[in-house]
Amino acid sequence: MLLRAVACLMILGAATAGGDEEPASLRLYRDGVDKAVDRALAWLAAQQRADGTFPGEYGATNAVTSLAGMAFLAAGHSPGRPPYGDVLNRCTDRLLRSARADGYLGADNGRMYGHGIATLFLSEVAGMVDPDREERVEALLGRALRLILDAQKVPKDNAADVGGWRYQPDSKDGDVSVTGWQIMAMRSSRMNGAPAPDAAIRDAMAFLERARHPEGGFRYVPRADWWY
Secondary structure, three states, X not given: OXXXXXXXXXXXXXXXXXXXXXXXXXXXXXXXXXXXHHHHHHHHHHHOOOOOOOOOOOOOOHHHHHHHHHHHHXXXXXXXXXXXXXXHHHHHHHHHHHOOOOOOOOOOOOHXXXXXXXXXXXXXXXXXXXXXXXXXXXXXXXXXXXXXXXXHHOOOOOHXXXXXXXXXXXXXXXXXXXXXXXXXXXHHHHHOOOOOOHHHHHHHHHHHHHHEOOOOOEEOOOOOOOEO
16 A cells, blocks of 8 residues: 555656656556556545555555555645545545644654654645644644754654654664755744744754765665665
């Protein structure tokens, strides 16, 4: 399920890259890409449970719920509007129900991965839902972003990990994959007017720079002797 949702997002990303200038190679496959995306979204919609989750080992996590929801958003679908408005509303309601009082969205075994991904989805869907959901989404987004910022400030055991995030809100180290999701959530939130401080962005980018290998790629953690 996770791979299907991510693959759908990747296809949509390729299809929308470059703005109004569609590459000739993409124009050649446009019809096939559009049909593949339509089938993929129809399949995802059919898999969704009544509570907004999906089947599979990690299907009940907010990470998968949010990734699947973002696939529909990326294809231009909106909450409350056919044909997939109910799918997006169920995704949103699942996150609203499952959030901890402090705004943490990773307590379902999704950890900080799930929190960053769910915060990103909520930021993307904000302003598109009905007024009742909008009020609750905005309130949760503020808490979710604050948790990201507070987790970044947790004292780290190693100076190389400063500015990064790892599996738990109180983790004292960081890795590139978890950090990447928090950066995306902060960026989206900031574009929506939320207070994501410049210092938090700078510290996160400095962490990534320490993980970058001079010959290309990124280490999983800045201290590792291997990289992606």
